[in-house]
Amino acid sequence: MSNRVLIVSSNIADNESLESALAYARDGPFECERAGNLADAIARLGRPGIDAVLMDLNLPDSQGLASFDRLHQAAGHTPILTLYTDGTESEAIETIQHGAQAYLMRGFFGNYLVPQALRSIIQRKAVEQGLYVAQARAEITLNSIGDAVVSTDMRGHVDYLNVAAEVMTGWQRDEARGRPIAEVLRILDGETQQAIPNPVEFVLEHDSSIGLRADALLVPRGGAPIPIEDSAAPIHDWDGNIVGAVMVFRDVSHVIALTVQMRHLAQHDFLTNLPNRVLLQDRIKQAIAHARRHGGRLALLFLDLDRFKYINDSLGHAVGDKLLQSVAERLVQCVRTSDTVSRQGGDEFVILLAEDRHAEDAALTADKILAALALPHRIDGHELHASTSIGISIYPDDGQETDTLIKNADTAMYHAKERGRNNYQFFREDMNTRAVERQLIESSLRRALERQEFELFYQPKINLSTGHIAGVEALLRWHHPDWGLVAPQRFITVAEESGLIVPIGRWVLRAACDQAARWHHAGLAPLTVAVNVSALEFQHREFLDGVRDILAVSGADPRQLQVELTESVLMRDVGMSTDLLLTLKHWGLQIAVDDFGTGYSSLSYLNRLPIDVLKIDQSFVHAIGSAAENNGAIVSAVIGMGKNLHQRVVAEGVEMPEQLAFLQAQACDEAQGFLFSPAVTADALGPLLGNLNAG
Structure with a gap:
């Protein structure tokens, strides 16, 4: 059953924005009614059917707190959220002290969190009023939502679970009723796997709402731990006295899995699944920090495949992509598991040799790579040969920062190209052509605007x-x-x-x-x-x-x-x-x-x-x-x-x-x-x- 909301505002744009957000709520639409002034709003609240009110404090026939107080009196126990403009937040905050449930700022009415917050307030009000006992309507509402809902009495003993909570905890409502919340909701620290206090205990002690830490795990009855996010809040009677607590939580396993996958894709090359330049730079920074603390050394190898463009253009991108994948596999086989092979893009790769690696180690690895890539690659009926030119820079001799080491290895790689390809070169100070080119580009850029070259x-x-x-x-x-x-x-x-x-x-x-x-x-x-x-x-x-x-x-x-x-x-x-x-x-x-x-x-x-x-x-x-x-x-x-x-x-x-x-x-x-x-x-x-x- 959808909830009905009364929007009290004479601002047409506000009305349309709110109605649009509420009509497309992810967990089901709201039904909306409008009242353009206070008098019409009070008259509408005289009839049943309104579950919540969104109220502009500045109406044609009444303004400010006085306007709110009159509507609040007419609304009875119906929750009210006030609408405010940036700069008038203090007045909106004051309405909370007069009985408002929350307030919303203009400019964010289209946010998907608005219907979510409104639904939460309506549901929490239903729990507070005890409607889940007295009415079938609230029972259906609580059992139809995806979030789990558990409430307790003042002793912290469970007195209600909705269907979602039964599924997630493994406890049936009748079994859980009367048991301590910590027994029904076993919560662990995601990092230490140690039990942490149930947030309901804090709520009952301090009469204040609280959210659960981000890495919390719920241990269901007879099941594996589930990552959850939640909030807990006090339940008050009509005199404002705390009579229990309610906790709303949800399974966030899919969110965490999607975040991990997105982070992996953002840090890895889509074609070879090797670390990309973002992840490589992070690892180089860590390796430099470790080497700096312990007086160690490390090496960077910058590789560029020789004449790859010819293969790509003549045989097509599909063959070129498979060749890059084959090269990536061989590069990984040439280094230790503690080293990092990264694809920078195109046919460029960078290898970090960490853990106190010297020039001799880098040379041995480079020789190993040249030998491995000299073997033919058999791809789609073609026997392909892919040599590479390698530039090498050493920390701290050739630079003490990530960008400097990469730049110098890149410069050395171009010298390997000039030496006939299929070889490696260590960086030397006289290899400054790249730096010279950069200065030339900068000076040319300064004149480009004047000369209308863009x-x-x-x-x-x-x-x-x-x-x-x-x-x-x-x-x-x-x-x-x-x-x-x-x-x-x-x-x-x-x-x-x-x-x-x-x-x-x-x-x-x-x-x-x-x-x-x-x-x-x-x-x-x-x-x-x-x-x-x-x-x-x-x-x-x-x-x-x-x-x-x-x-x-x-x-x-x-x-x-x-x-x-x-x-x-x-x-x-x-x-x-x-x-x-x-x-x-x-x-x-x-x-x-x-x-x-x-x-x-x-x-x-x-x-x-x-x-x-x-x-x-x-x-x-x-x-x-x-x-x-x-x-x-x-x-x-x-x-x-x-x-x-x-x-x-x-x-x-x-x-x-x-x-x-x-x-x-x-x-x-x-x-x-x-x-x-x-x-x-x-x-x-x-x-x-x-x-x-x-x-």
Whole structure:
């Protein structure tokens, strides 16, 4: 049976936002009624059928606490949640002292936690009133929810379990009734496996709510421990006296398993399952710290396969991928279990030789690798030969930081290429060509803006329901007078390290807005233009002023501009991120989380942010076509989460028809990638947009 909620507000936007959130609640919709003023609300509460009230404190016929007190008197025991605007939280807090159950802030009404919190309050009120004894209606409600509910008397003895609690604990209600809560709910510390106090005991002693620690385990009767999350709260009679406690908990095994899988995929290469550069850097930092404490040494080997591009281009990506997998297997066999073999991307690998490894050890390992890779690889009827060039750096001789060691090993690898390939070279101080190139790139970047050497390319994003272009992502290209077209991966890192990314990013935003305005004035179909924003740009003190000025000068419609930020950028300072994003949203811009799943973030924090779009990182999309188990699990999970949060989901890097088919089957909203189109110039994209407009 659904719950009926009375929304007391004259704000139409608030009403629609709340009704939308409640209509699509994950555990079933709420039925909503509206009252535009206090008088109508009081009149409605005179009739039965309302389970909870959401109340704006500023109504046309009454405002503030006086308004709340009158409605509270008319509501009787019906729970009330007050709605408030940022800056008026103190008044909302005061309503709690006058009898409100909770309060909600504008701007977060669409969050999926709103119906969850409302359902919890209604259920808790039902328990407090003893309706599970007096009415069949509350009994059905408690037994239909997925969460387990257990209540106790003042002695901490169980007096109620719903069906979910019976299943999870292994206790039938009649068996558990009258037994101590600690006997029915045996809870362990997930790390030590030792028993911990039941939270109900704290509630009864302190008359205060409490949540269980994140790594708690429930030991069911005759079963294996189950990871749970829960909250416990006091039950009061109508005079405010505590008469017992209620505990609500749920099995989070699937959440933990999904988190572990997502973290593994975020830290491992999808093709070879080797650690990726993120996990490698973490292990190098740990190895350096250990070596620094004990006066030890370690070695890094940077490998690049010789002429791999020829094999990839001539025999196809499928054969090239299998060759990389075969190489990865042989590399792992050449080192100790304490060492780390990592794929950096493409045909590049980095090996960390830890535990006090010297130059002699590195040379022996390099010789072993050259011999192992010299043997032919038999793949799909082809006998392939893949040699490698190896550069070696030693800690602490060649650097005392992670990036320095990797850079110097990379530099030595290029010298191995110059020495004829299929050999290894140790880093020497005179190998400074990479450093010289970096300085050259930086100095050239400083002149690039003045000389108007930058250009934006645009990659279409396709609506998977209609097949039409739904938007484009603006991608930066650099036309160097001597080097030709320079790809971003060659200069973006230098731009970020030098701080030049801020003026370059401002140019990108201005150029994208100018182009969006031109498309609009040309009468083309509306579409969003997405622009990537780096950490330095987003955190720059003049970021918002720059966006506002560019919008004003360009005349672009803010609703057609989408700002893309990575998880790691948003998580550096959640409070600041929230403030900035709310301002951008107020102006009409859309917010997208780029490369979703590759960073480490709390989903609870992400839920607080006003996000419109989740972009699934291409590594997860590529995994769809691999032979790995549950290769589409993460993609499916992100799509499902996006739909629950009313966010559009865009899949990046779609290259294979089978990837597209999977995404369509999962009802993914949009996709981009070489399967549809590479990034092209605005002139090349114009006819495509024109055809769409004409169609």
